[in-house]
Amino acid sequence: MIENREVLILGNYCVKNHITMNDLRLVDKTFKQKTNNVTFTAIDRMNKYSSYITETKDFIIDHAKNIIHSKDGSIIISNLQKVLICRVLVSNYGTIFTVSELQSILKEFGFHASRKSIVVYLNRVNKALDSSRCDRYIRSMTKRGYTWNYPVEHKVQ
Numbered sequence: 001m002i003e004n005r006e007v008l009i010l011g012n013y014c015v016k017n018h019i020t021m022n023d024l025r026l027v028d029k030t031f032k033q034k035t036n037n038v039t040f041t042a043i044d045r046m047n048k049y050s051s052y053i054t055e056t057k058d059f060i061i062d063h064a065k066n067i068i069h070s071k072d073g074s075i076i077i078s079n080l081q082k083v084l085i086c087r088v089l090v091s092n093y094g095t096i097f098t099v100s101e102l103q104s105i106l107k108e109f110g111f112h113a114s115r116k117s118i119v120v121y122l123n124r125v126n127k128a129l130d131s132s133r134c135d136r137y138i139r140s141m142t143k144r145g146y147t148w149n150y151p152v153e154h155k156v157q
Contacts, residue, residue, distance in 0.1 A: 038097075039104045046091040049154050054090050056152045057137070059129065061086055064157060068129075081111050082125050085118075089138060089148040098145040122146055 014024070046063075054061040059070050061083070068077040068086060077083055088097065088105055097105075099115045106113050113121070126136045139149040 038101050039108065042088055042092050042095070042097070042101070042105055043108060046087050049087075049091050051157060052154045053157055054152050054154050056090060056148075057150045061090055062157075063087055063091075077125065077128050080109075081106060081113065082121050082128075084109055084111070085121055086125060086138075086148075089146065090152045093148050093152050096141050096145040096147045102146070 013019070050063050052063050054063065055071075059068055059076055061068050066078075066080055066083045066087075067075055068083060069075045077086070084106060085102060088102065089095075099118050102118050103113060103115060106118070122138050122140075126138050129137045135149075137149055139147050141147060
């Protein structure tokens with residue numbers, strides 16, 4: 001939450017540098033457009049693989065059934081929010097997503113999760129997939145976001 005002191009500092013900076021309210025509105029609008037572009041690009045890539053299965057290291061993500069199971073067939077994760085997060089990350093392998101971007105993507109699927117809930121989902125997925133502390137499936141990139149840590153192979157079902 002923004003403190004009054006921080007608001008005063010920002011206000012003084014804006015006055016000193018002749019930054020108007022219209023300038024601030026433009027920055028906010030540009031930021032929202034960038035976030036929406038990232039969200040829709042990620043969802044498009046995810047939808048591209050909707051009839052695929054994705055193999056990665058020790059398990060398989062079934063995009064059509066929205067489940068994650070081991071290679072021997074036992075279900076590891078069936079919670080839709082957790083599976084959607086994994087689907088987004090593996091479909092966009094190599095892309096770093098902020099918590100806010102993941103939150104926006106989940107919102108597009110009708111799930112209104114808080115930022116803290118997203119972080120909890122990410123940690124629970126790593127725990128369910130038996131990730132060791134130094135070798136996690138979902139990798140946290142300090143102050144940048146989260147990405148899938150292992151190469152993936154998409155196959156048509």
